[in-house]
Amino acid sequence: MDAPSPATFDEMLAPDGTVREAYRQYHHWLSQQDSAGMRRKNFEAESFFRRTGITFNVYGQDDAEERLIPFDMVPRIITAAEWRKLSRGIEQRVRALNAFMHDLYHRQDIIRSGRLPERLFRNNPAWLPQMVGLRPPGDIYTHITGIDLVRTGSDEFLVLEDNARTPSGVSYMLENRETMMAMFPELFTKVKVQPVSNYPRRLAASLSACAPDCAAANPTVAVLTPGIYNSAYFEHAFLADQMGAELVEGSDLRVIGGRVQMRTTQGYKPIDVLYRRVDDEFLDPLTFNPDSVLGVPGIMDVYRAGRITIANAPGTGVADDKAIYSFMPEIVEFYTGEKPLLNNVQTWRCADPDSLKYVLENLAELVVKEVHGSGGYGMLIGPAASRKELTAFRAKVLARPDKYIAQPTLALSTCPIFTRNGLAPRHVDLRPFVLLSPGGVEITPGGLTRVALKKGSLVVNSSQGGGTKDSWVLDE
Amino acid sequence: MSRQGAGADGSIVRDRGEVPVLGRVANGMFWMYRYLERAENTARLLAAGHRMAITRGEDVASEEWKSVLTTLGQLTAYTAQHDDFTGAHVCDFVLRGKGNPQSVLSMFERARTNARTCRSAITAEIWEAVNEGWMTLRDLLARPVRDTSLNLALAAIRRESTLARGATHGSMMRNEVYSFVRAGTFVERADNTARILDVKYYLLLPSLSYVGTPLDTGQWDNVLRSLSGERAYRWLNAGRMEARSIAELLILDGRFPRSLAFCYAALRENLDALAQLHGQEGPAHQLMNELEERLTGRTVEAIFDQGLHQFLVEFIGRNQAMANAIAEQYRFNE
Numbered sequence: 149m150d151a152p153s154p155a156t157f158d159e160m161l162a163p164d165g166t167v168r169e170a171y172r173q174y175h176h177w178l179s180q181q182d183s184a185g186m187r188r189k190n191f192e193a194e195s196f197f198r199r200t201g202i203t204f205n206v207y208g209q210d211d212a213e214e215r216l217i218p219f220d221m222v223p224r225i226i227t228a229a230e231w232r233k234l235s236r237g238i239e240q241r242v243r244a245l246n247a248f249m250h251d252l253y254h255r256q257d258i259i260r261s262g263r264l265p266e267r268l269f270r271n272n273p274a275w276l277p278q279m280v281g282l283r284p285p286g287d288i289y290t291h292i293t294g295i296d297l298v299r300t301g302s303d304e305f306l307v308l309e310d311n312a313r314t315p316s317g318v319s320y321m322l323e324n325r326e327t328m329m330a331m332f333p334e335l336f337t338k339v340k341v342q343p344v345s346n347y348p349r350r351l352a353a354s355l356s357a358c359a360p361d362c363a364a365a366n367p368t369v370a371v372l373t374p375g376i377y378n379s380a381y382f383e384h385a386f387l388a389d390q391m392g393a394e395l396v397e398g399s400d401l402r403v404i405g406g407r408v409q410m411r412t413t414q415g416y417k418p419i420d421v422l423y424r425r426v427d428d429e430f431l432d433p434l435t436f437n438p439d440s441v442l443g444v445p446g447i448m449d450v451y452r453a454g455r456i457t458i459a460n461a462p463g464t465g466v467a468d469d470k471a472i473y474s475f476m477p478e479i480v481e482f483y484t485g486e487k488p489l490l491n492n493v494q495t496w497r498c499a500d501p502d503s504l505k506y507v508l509e510n511l512a513e514l515v516v517k518e519v520h521g522s523g524g525y526g527m528l529i530g531p532a533a534s535r536k537e538l539t540a541f542r543a544k545v546l547a548r549p550d551k552y553i554a555q556p557t558l559a560l561s562t563c564p565i566f567t568r569n570g571l572a573p574r575h576v577d578l579r580p581f582v583l584l585s586p587g588g589v590e591i592t593p594g595g596l597t598r599v600a601l602k603k604g605s606l607v608v609n610s611s612q613g614g615g616t617k618d619s620w621v622l623d624e
Numbered sequence: 625m626s627r628q629g630a631g632a633d634g635s636i637v638r639d640r641g642e643v644p645v646l647g648r649v650a651n652g653m654f655w656m657y658r659y660l661e662r663a664e665n666t667a668r669l670l671a672a673g674h675r676m677a678i679t680r681g682e683d684v685a686s687e688e689w690k691s692v693l694t695t696l697g698q699l700t701a702y703t704a705q706h707d708d709f710t711g712a713h714v715c716d717f718v719l720r721g722k723g724n725p726q727s728v729l730s731m732f733e734r735a736r737t738n739a740r741t742c743r744s745a746i747t748a749e750i751w752e753a754v755n756e757g758w759m760t761l762r763d764l765l766a767r768p769v770r771d772t773s774l775n776l777a778l779a780a781i782r783r784e785s786t787l788a789r790g791a792t793h794g795s796m797m798r799n800e801v802y803s804f805v806r807a808g809t810f811v812e813r814a815d816n817t818a819r820i821l822d823v824k825y826y827l828l829l830p831s832l833s834y835v836g837t838p839l840d841t842g843q844w845d846n847v848l849r850s851l852s853g854e855r856a857y858r859w860l861n862a863g864r865m866e867a868r869s870i871a872e873l874l875i876l877d878g879r880f881p882r883s884l885a886f887c888y889a890a891l892r893e894n895l896d897a898l899a900q901l902h903g904q905e906g907p908a909h910q911l912m913n914e915l916e917e918r919l920t921g922r923t924v925e926a927i928f929d930q931g932l933h934q935f936l937v938e939f940i941g942r943n944q945a946m947a948n949a950i951a952e953q954y955r956f957n958e
Contacts, residue, residue, distance in 0.1 A: 376740050385743035395744040412644035413954040
């Protein structure tokens with residue numbers, strides 16, 4: 149394979165070319181495969197995805213109603229010991245995020261204590277005044293969280309962002325594993341990998357455990373989708389199917405008798421838990437965007453009365469904000485009383501004059517992001533930008549410094565991918581999926597590994613040409 | 625504070641047998657299987673037409689293709705685009721015609737869209753069968769089908785539809801959704817059989833006095849082939865070919881899977897299952913009972929006395945009314 153760059157941490161090969169512990173068994177297996185056979189397998193993977201219909205839609209592309217996210221068949225491997233350590237940090241962070249949401253919409257102790265400036269959420273469009281004082285069933289806000297992690301060294305995982313609004317991609321985590329097992333059945337007899345397939349069942353159980361008091365003994369759980377033209381429709385349908393939940397659209401739902409009900413062949417029947425994959429602003433035209441046809445008129449009244457669970461709670465998107473993110477070390481410590489086990493990436497808030505000065509002086513070395521942005525849109529990667537782009541971005545930052553944060557250009561770890569010319573190192577990140585209910589925190593071992601397929605690229609987002617890998621946590 | 629019996633691994637034990645299916649999903653399933661059934665029957669009709677066209681002269685061929693379009697209800701749409709009735713044009717229009725929403729390709733595409741919309745109501749096996757079927761036909765029908773490969777294409781359409789039905793039969797719970805699946809299948813099949821019979825009979829039988837007399841065997845063979853009934857007919861009526869016994873097979877014989885009687889027996893089974901689940905019969909049941917009466921305890925002579933054309937036209941209309949009643953009764957739409 150192409151030698152990894154010495155400046156980056158390659159997860160398979162040490163700088164001296166020896167194979168790291170996590171990849172030892174896999175590498176041994178791989179060395180016994182013939183390369184023509186592997187190329188054939190790579191081709192099979194695509195037809196497998198097409199057949200099962202694992203596609204996503206890209207906004208703004210005419211011919212691309214349904215596209216595939218490229219799948220790379222070299223797994224990303226983490227040892228059991230590494231994962232144990234990571235999970236503790238993830239659990240701590242998720243508990244802190246939920247406590248933070250509760251506080252932000254109630255007493256706001258963290259503001260009173262002076263640890264977090266009020267303007268941060270007041271200026272944030274994801275902050276919903278309608279949620280103030282509202283108690284979601286079980287006091288759970290962040291039922292499902294995706295924590296994006298990057299690795300920079302053998303012992304260094306950093307949090308790049310928190311996804312508390314609507315983390316997506318879990319269907320790829322599940323289907324990537326299915327694909328790998330279909331393609332390389334014998335590999336799984338040689339390397340013992342912790343399973344991920346019970347995620348949907350755990351999700352159903354976790355959501356049911358958050359049902360409101362008025363729910364029946366077996367709560368009715370429904371997944372609310374904007375419909376087949378949504379970019380993540382496949383995932384919505386997939387999860388509903390795997391959970392044994394209803395898959396509903398806004399037009400199926402109505403508020404009747406103080407409950408959210410769905411139109412069945414026998415008339416309207418109440419729903420207890422709504423796992424919505426519709427953004428806050430479209431959820432209730434009576435409360436938010438009046439033009440929305442994707443939501444349910446009056447659902448917020450039902451929610452306020454404690455007669456439905458909405459997952460995730462409206463208004464949790466405020467935690468995805470990159471300015472809030474920069475305060476996560478303080479937030480974790482404030483709510484857990486412990487030092488954060490997982491570190492943030494060093495972050496300069498441009499709203500702060502000293503940081504702004506530093507950022508402008510070092511723009512060509514930094515990654516600059518919009519605080520409300522997501523999906524890899526609207527960011528500047530200094531080292532890859534032209535002089536013209538740098539000048540234009542400088543002007544944007546100067547005009548609204550509070551809209552931007554900056555981070556160093558990280559030496560993200562690399563994993564090998566399969567290319568026509570053999571293995572080649574590419575940068576990766578990891579999004580573990582975390583469930584929270586009154587019963588506790590559950591983390592599926594592994595998560596979604598996203599990989600930048602272009603040589604040297606640091607952008608892993610699927611909307612920007614990234615791919616995915618099966619993510620393995622080795623058995624104990 | 626878990627509120628249900630959570631297993632050791634966090635799984636919940638629950639029986640959702642009580643939760644009825646969404647009206648939108650019932651609608652999607654009903655129509656998904658109507659589209660699949662219609663795509664398949666259209667392929668049969670084209671295959672029979674093709675056979676007729678290559679064995680007879682040009683005039684007969686042209687008439688034959690015209691009658692195919694009439695049967696499918698696509699004559700007006702076709703003549704808006706074409707002024708001849710050649711096999712190449714008719715087949716292209718019916719299979720993949722641009723601006724023909726009833727083409728086989730768009731019916732398969734709609735079946736697949738419904739499967740996608742109701743993905744959680746069907747099994748992965750069904751989804752994969754329909755999705756792969758759509759991909760196969762999309763590739764097959766990407767360009768005009770040449771005369772020499774028409775039969776292969778038509779066989780592929782039947783095969784893909786058959787695979788979807790087989791996956792349904794072998795993998796799906798016999799629950800409420802299944803009843804809608806089957807109801808859609810047989811409403812459509814009864815409609816298609818009645819249409820084919822009506823158009824052919826109308827064209828082929830100049831006067832009632834022909835009933836019971838030996839006929840142009842080629843033409844009648846064609847009627848049977850359009851409904852995959854030639855073998856059944858031979859088995860029942862070795863060496864004969866007459867209008868009365870053909871009508872008897874296609875209308876009244878409960879053993880033949882495309883006959884009206886068979887379709888209505890199957891419909892009864894499924895509407896009964898729905899009525900039992902819902903605790904009541906509705907207007908759709910009423911209409912089904914009336915239609916079934918016309919198909920049982922009657923001789924084919926009695927039907928001829930009434931007039932076959934009139935019988936079939938009424939049947940088609942009432943069958944449609946029953947489908948509408950199902951949609952209404954089970955809240956397919958808001």
